Amino acid sequence: MNNQVLQRLIAIFTTLDSNPQGLSAQDLAQITGYPEGLILDDLNRISQYTDLGSHFLLYPEDA
Numbered sequence: 001m002n003n004q005v006l007q008r009l010i011a012i013f014t015t016l017d018s019n020p021q022g023l024s025a026q027d028l029a030q031i032t033g034y035p036e037g038l039i040l041d042d043l044n045r046i047s048q049y050t051d052l053g054s055h056f057l058l059y060p061e062d063a
Helices: 003-017 025-032 036-049
Strands: none
Touching: 003 025, 003 036, 025 036
């Protein structure tokens, strides 16, 4: 894992941690500046290998 990925993951988890009410992926993308799809890929990958996914609330945008 390179430094860019680690910096992105830190930004994602720091933002989620500071928003305990939860965020949509779109909100998270706007706050962090990372593309929504990339954030979702990161979170899906992390949740496969750790239990971090159960600690943060991320909800879908209303259609």
